[in-house]
Amino acid sequence: xxxxxxxxxxxxxxxxxxxxxxxxxxxxxxxxxxxxxxxxxxxxxxxxxxxxxxxxxxxxxxxxxxxxxxxxxxxxxxxxxxxxxxxxxxxxxxxxxxxxxxxxxxxxxxxxxxxxxxxxxxxxxxxxxxxxxxxxxxxxxxxxxxxxxxxxxxxxxxxxxxxxxxxxxxxxxxxxxxxxxxxxxxxxxxxxxxxxxxxxxxxxxxxxxxxxxxxxxxxxxxxxxxxxxxxxxxxxxxxxxxxxxxxxxxxxxxxxxxxxxxxxxxxxxxxxxxxxxxxxxxxxxxxxxxxxxxxxxxxxxxxxxxxxxxxxxxxxxxxxxxxxxxxxxxxxxxxxxxxxxxxxxxxxxxxxxxxxxxxxxxxxxxxxxxxxxxxxxxxxxxxxxxxxxxxxxxxxxxxxxxxxxxxxxxx
Amino acid sequence: xxxxxxxxxxxxxxxxxxxxxxxxxxxxxxxxxxxxxxxxxxxxxxxxxxxxxxxxxxxxxxxxxxxxxxxxxxxxxxxxxxxxxxxxxxxxxxxxxxxxxxxxxxxxxxxxxxxxxxxxxxxxxxxxxxxxxxxxxxxxxxxxxxxxxxxxxxxxxxxxxxxxxxxxxxxxxxxxxxxxxxxxxxxxxxxxxxxxxxxxxxxxxxxxxxxxxxxxxxxxxxxxxxxxxxxxxxxxxxxxxxxxxxxxx
Numbered sequence: 001x002x003x004x005x006x007x008x009x010x011x012x013x014x015x016x017x018x019x020x021x022x023x024x025x026x027x028x029x030x031x032x033x034x035x036x037x038x039x040x041x042x043x044x045x046x047x048x049x050x051x052x053x054x055x056x057x058x059x060x061x062x063x064x065x066x067x068x069x070x071x072x073x074x075x076x077x078x079x080x081x082x083x084x085x086x087x088x089x090x091x092x093x094x095x096x097x098x099x100x101x102x103x104x105x106x107x108x109x110x111x112x113x114x115x116x117x118x119x120x121x122x123x124x125x126x127x128x129x130x131x132x133x134x135x136x137x138x139x140x141x142x143x144x145x146x147x148x149x150x151x152x153x154x155x156x157x158x159x160x161x162x163x164x165x166x167x168x169x170x171x172x173x174x175x176x177x178x179x180x181x182x183x184x185x186x187x188x189x190x191x192x193x194x195x196x197x198x199x200x201x202x203x204x205x206x207x208x209x210x211x212x213x214x215x216x217x218x219x220x221x222x223x224x225x226x227x228x229x230x231x232x233x234x235x236x237x238x239x240x241x242x243x244x245x246x247x248x249x250x251x252x253x254x255x256x257x258x259x260x261x262x263x264x265x266x267x268x269x270x271x272x273x274x275x276x277x278x279x280x281x282x283x284x285x286x287x288x289x290x291x292x293x294x295x296x297x298x299x300x301x302x303x304x305x306x307x308x309x310x311x312x313x314x315x316x317x318x319x320x321x322x323x324x325x326x327x328x329x330x331x332x333x334x335x336x337x338x339x340x341x342x343x344x345x346x347x348x349x350x351x352x353x354x355x356x357x358x359x360x361x362x363x364x365x366x367x368x369x370x371x372x373x374x375x376x377x378x379x380x381x382x383x384x385x386x387x388x389x390x391x392x393x394x395x396x397x398x399x400x401x402x403x404x405x406x407x408x409x410x411x
Numbered sequence: 412x413x414x415x416x417x418x419x420x421x422x423x424x425x426x427x428x429x430x431x432x433x434x435x436x437x438x439x440x441x442x443x444x445x446x447x448x449x450x451x452x453x454x455x456x457x458x459x460x461x462x463x464x465x466x467x468x469x470x471x472x473x474x475x476x477x478x479x480x481x482x483x484x485x486x487x488x489x490x491x492x493x494x495x496x497x498x499x500x501x502x503x504x505x506x507x508x509x510x511x512x513x514x515x516x517x518x519x520x521x522x523x524x525x526x527x528x529x530x531x532x533x534x535x536x537x538x539x540x541x542x543x544x545x546x547x548x549x550x551x552x553x554x555x556x557x558x559x560x561x562x563x564x565x566x567x568x569x570x571x572x573x574x575x576x577x578x579x580x581x582x583x584x585x586x587x588x589x590x591x592x593x594x595x596x597x598x599x600x601x602x603x604x605x606x607x608x609x610x611x612x613x614x615x616x617x618x619x620x621x622x623x624x625x626x627x628x629x630x631x632x633x634x635x636x637x638x639x640x641x642x643x644x645x646x647x648x649x650x651x652x653x654x655x656x657x658x659x660x
Contacts, residue, residue: 360503363465366487368513382507
């Protein structure tokens, strides 16, 4: 199996100086490389404060309610297990284990993302601290979600994970990934390299929830390759403050009728500096892409909400929708939608709107008996409507609680 | 004398620096349903929005009394919670806020909501939809009437419930409104008066250029308007008398 290296120069998304500044300011040497060592154990026996934080990002302690679980704290793999009934359907292990186990693993390693793409990929390559390998075997439809948690328990730690996710032909699965920190962790740097391979007729829904700390920096680097009739749904949410977050996941729709949907809910508060985008490259006939982003900025938060649609093939289509809600005069949202068509038949479209809560909507809800504050809270909560994600019931319920609390805190 | 539920006294209202209502007086007794006719731009919706307390409608003088309490300076939600319910003509769409959230705010009981939906022939699926987002004209009317009914006010205000609704749906909506108004008070704004085929009203008023030009029996006034249009109201001796009084100060 040969994967062509993506032409990053050709596909380079629109950038401005601000992103480079955001990363240039990060001095890598200031982070610790001395993690706390954790022994392997069932998740349920982890300390309560770890479990509580994990739960907030959708990772449940009851492993029986997930088809498979991967749990990493700092640089240690604490748990990786597949439920008995899914044993011959799913593989889950650390990438260090996978690289030892399978010769073919190298065909997926650093194939969608260049090792030298930036200083963070170089860091993840030179100081690699595990990460997960998940593989859904051919034609297996996994009806119960899988979960993974990347947790930081040591203050000011640098954690560099590299994840490989493979959905073999005809398979279907839903993965929930939570990234969180211990309540005592205030600063640190998480670099997460993730390479997704969605093969022909496979469907993968990947839901990631971030919950960092006010002085924490995060640099996810993700890319996906989608084969013929493959479907990749990527849901991303962040509700807690972060010092800086910068990411620009890219999906290459390489197969005929391949599809990707990026759904992002970004809530920036305190002094968060978030530069988050999604990119879709349509490379074959019938390729379809969609990016939906909801960004809310309050306090002094700055959010750059980017989207890039690249139509390389005729008879391909993609749409980008970005809505921003500004809740403070000191906050900022900069929506940057970009469309690049390189084939006559590629249909690319976008809509972007940034503004404050419409008075008209508040007054309407007041006429329905809600106080001004309740009305605003309803609107903010509605803005972060997660029903578009199609999440499993209990996960949707728990995220709705977080959204409700976030909306109430926002006002 | 019948007790007043709503009393509007000498109300003068400005919108974006322009006077829209001029010394309007209106008294609606308990159990009475009033209809407000008037040409486009005469100030009908302004009167409704002012009674509700929308801040863009600035009261320059006069007062609004509801259940014996002056509400002229109360915020919208406090007026509504006193017992005023409304069905808007052109409500905004609110992305992400589900119709069901508003309904359950007033009626937590699911069976009761189902009964209400059935009465208005509105599919349950609408409760999970964003309020008014992508709704057709008829669906907006039903959504508005549904919310108004859920609010269970003693005083119902409806802004053109009959505009843009097909005959079948008008029959359904009209029947539900008529039933809801039994034993309650209401103010219905209508342009063409179609709703009066289904709803019994006690008093009608014609609003011309921001003033109530005349009041009387709804059927009589409507037939006059349908026959001669609002041009007749402009020439009406009563209207002329009001204008003369205005000129003479």
